[in-house]
Every structure is written in structure tokens, then in C-alpha cells.
Amino acid sequence: ILNVEQSPQSLHVQEGDSTNFTCSFPSSNFYALHWYRWETAKSPEALFVMTLNGDEKKKGRISATLNTKEGYSYLYIKGSQPEDSATYLCAFSDGGYQKVTFGTGTKLQVIP
Amino acid sequence: NAGVMQNPRHLVRRRGQEARLRCSPMKGHSHVYWYRQLPEEGLKFMVYLQKENIIDESGMPKERFSAEFPKEGPSILRIQQVVRGDSAAYFCASSPASRGGRETQYFGPGTRLLVL
Numbered sequence: 001i002l003n004v005e006q007s008p009q010s011l012h013v014q015e016g017d018s019t020n021f022t023c024s025f026p027s028s029n030f031y032a033l034h035w036y037r038w039e040t041a042k043s044p045e046a047l048f049v050m051t052l053n054g055d056e057k058k059k060g061r062i063s064a065t066l067n068t069k070e071g072y073s074y075l076y077i078k079g080s081q082p083e084d085s086a087t088y089l090c091a092f093s094d095g096g097y098q099k100v101t102f103g104t105g106t107k108l109q110v111i112p
Numbered sequence: 113n114a115g116v117m118q119n120p121r122h123l124v125r126r127r128g129q130e131a132r133l134r135c136s137p138m139k140g141h142s143h144v145y146w147y148r149q150l151p152e153e154g155l156k157f158m159v160y161l162q163k164e165n166i167i168d169e170s171g172m173p174k175e176r177f178s179a180e181f182p183k184e185g186p187s188i189l190r191i192q193q194v195v196r197g198d199s200a201a202y203f204c205a206s207s208p209a210s211r212g213g214r215e216t217q218y219f220g221p222g223t224r225l226l227v228l
Contacts, residue, residue, distance in 0.1 A: 032214040043116075043203070043219035044155070051214055089155070093213025098143055099168055100213060104154035 002026055004092045006103035013080050014111050020076040021106040023090030027071035034091040034100060035064055035075055044089060047075075080110040114139065116206050117186075118219035123228045129199070131191040135225045137206030144174075144187040144219060145180060149201040159201075161187060187224075194227045223224075 005024045013019045025033065032051050036044040048057040053068040061078045077084055087107045091100040117136040125131050137144050143217040146158040161181035172179065176194075181187040191198055201224050205217035 031212070043221050044205075046216040046218070049214055049216055057191065074120075095213055098158060098207065098212050098215060099145070099160050100217070102147075102155045102156065 002092060002094060002101040004090065004101050004103040006088075006090060006106050007067055008106060009104070010107040010109070012109045012111055015080060015082060017080050018078045019080055019108065020074050021084065021088065021108075023073045023092075025071050025073075025077070025090070025092040025093065027069060029094040030068040030071075030092075031095050032093040032100075033066055033068075033073050034093075035073070036089040036091065038089055038105065040085040040086070047088075075106075077108070080108075082110045082112050084108060085110045115219050116141075116204060118202075118204050118220035119224050120223060121221060122224045122226070124228060125194045125197055126161075127228050128193050131194050131227075132226055133189040133191075133202050133204075133225070134186040135189070135204030135220055136186040137204075140220055141206035141208050141218070143207045143209060143215075144181050145205045145207075146187075146189050146209065147203045149222075151200070156202065158189070168206065182187050191225075194225075199225055199227045 006013045012067040035047040038044040050066040056068040066073045089105045091102045093100045119219045144161045147155040159172045159179045160168040176192045178190045203222045204220045207215040207217045
């Protein structure tokens with residue numbers, strides 16, 4: 001059983017604040033790390049897939065970094081907006097096989 | 113290009129009845145995954161299928177649950193003799209074949225099952 005942990009479990013930030021949260025995963029047998037955004041009453045939507053140590057990905061105000069040697073990834077949101085309110089999931093793959101293991105998510109609420 | 117479709121969106125069953133959940137993957141996708149989200153919990157992997165093959169069912173309860181992905185038609189998750197503990201949201205995702213664990217999964221809207 002793979003242990004994929006996310007922290008914090010939830011957080012509230014004021015509109016305009018920047019924030020970040022963490023995904024921890026096993027550092028051995030790394031293959032890929034995915035980030036998804038899951039808005040209430042909708043389906044999870046892919047943000048990034050990261051495959052190389054030191055990878056940095058960016059999409060608008062959201063960016064992510066990856067450290068495979070120590071087994072963590074950070075997701076950053078710059079200048080949070082109310083529409084960023086969602087649960088952010090990471091998912092880890094340890095091989096070419098397509099199954100991934102999801103973390104329990106970080107629930108972000110941005111207060112106007 | 114239509115996304116992943118699931119139906120029904122909501123399903124109510126009484127204890128002991130059968131529940132059938134359907135998932136039509138995105139066009140061109142040959143891999144289907146089923147996940148369960150219990151109240152206050154995250155997404156838990158249940159089963160991974162390719163056309164006519166179950167690749168990994170390690171997350172599926174050994175009894176009462178089965179899944180299939182026939183050559184034609186949607187993937188079906190079947191729960192026999194439902195119990196209250198089966199009440200959950202069931203999500204289906206699909207992906208194309210090419211990149212293994214690096215492939216993005218595209219999720220459907222989910223089926224909310226309520227067992228009375």
C-alpha cells in the first residue's frame with residue numbers, strides 16, 4: 001500500500017493572499033506525480049503531471065515543484081481568488097503501470 | 113469531444129437490491145478506472161480495466177462487487193445485495209493507452225449511490 005499524504009487537510013485564506021500546500025509520497029520507485037483540482041459538485045480536473053526531479057510547472061497563478069529524492073511536491077497559488085476554492089489532490093505513480101494512488105486532498109477556501 | 117459520462121448521476125437502492133453504475137469513457141480512451149469516495153474520505157481506487165480485461169481489481173471488495181468493460185458499450189460497476197455501507201460517490205475515469213502512470217485521467221461526474 002502506497003502512502004500519499006497531503007497537508008494541510010484544509011485551509012482558509014483571504015482573497016489576494018498566496019498559499020501553498022504539500023504532497024508527500026514514497027521516494028523510491030518514483031514514476032509520476034499528478035495534481036488535480038476538484039471543485040464541489042464537479043469532477044476532478046487535471047492540473048499538472050510531473051515526471052522529473054526538479055520539475056516546475058505553471059498554469060496561470062498556480063505552479064508546482066517536485067522533489068523526487070525527498071518525496072514531496074508543493075503546489076503554490078499566487079494571489080488567491082474565490083474561484084480557486086476547491087480540493088487539490090495529488091496522485092502518485094510508482095511505475096509504468098497506469099494505476100495511481102491519490103492523497104486525501106487539501107481543501108482550500110478563499111474568503112472574499 | 114464529449115467527456116467521460118456516467119449514469120445514473122443519483123441512484124437510490126434498498127438494502128439487498130442490486131446497483132448498476134455505467135461509465136462511457138472519452139472517445140479514443142481504452143482504459144477505465146473506478147474510484148469510490150466515502151463520506152469525508154478521499155478517492156479510493158477500486159478497479160482498472162481495459163477493453164474486455166480486468167487489469168487490477170485490488171481495491172475492490174471481494175464479495176458483491178464486480179466490474180466489466182465489454183468490447184462494445186460502457187463499463188459497468190455492479191454491486192449486488194447492497195448494504196448501507198455501500199452509500200458513496202462512485203467516480204469513473206478514463207485515459208488513453210500511451211504513457212502508463214504518466215497519463216492524465218479524465219473523470220466523469222460521478223454516481224451518488226444511497227442505500228436505504
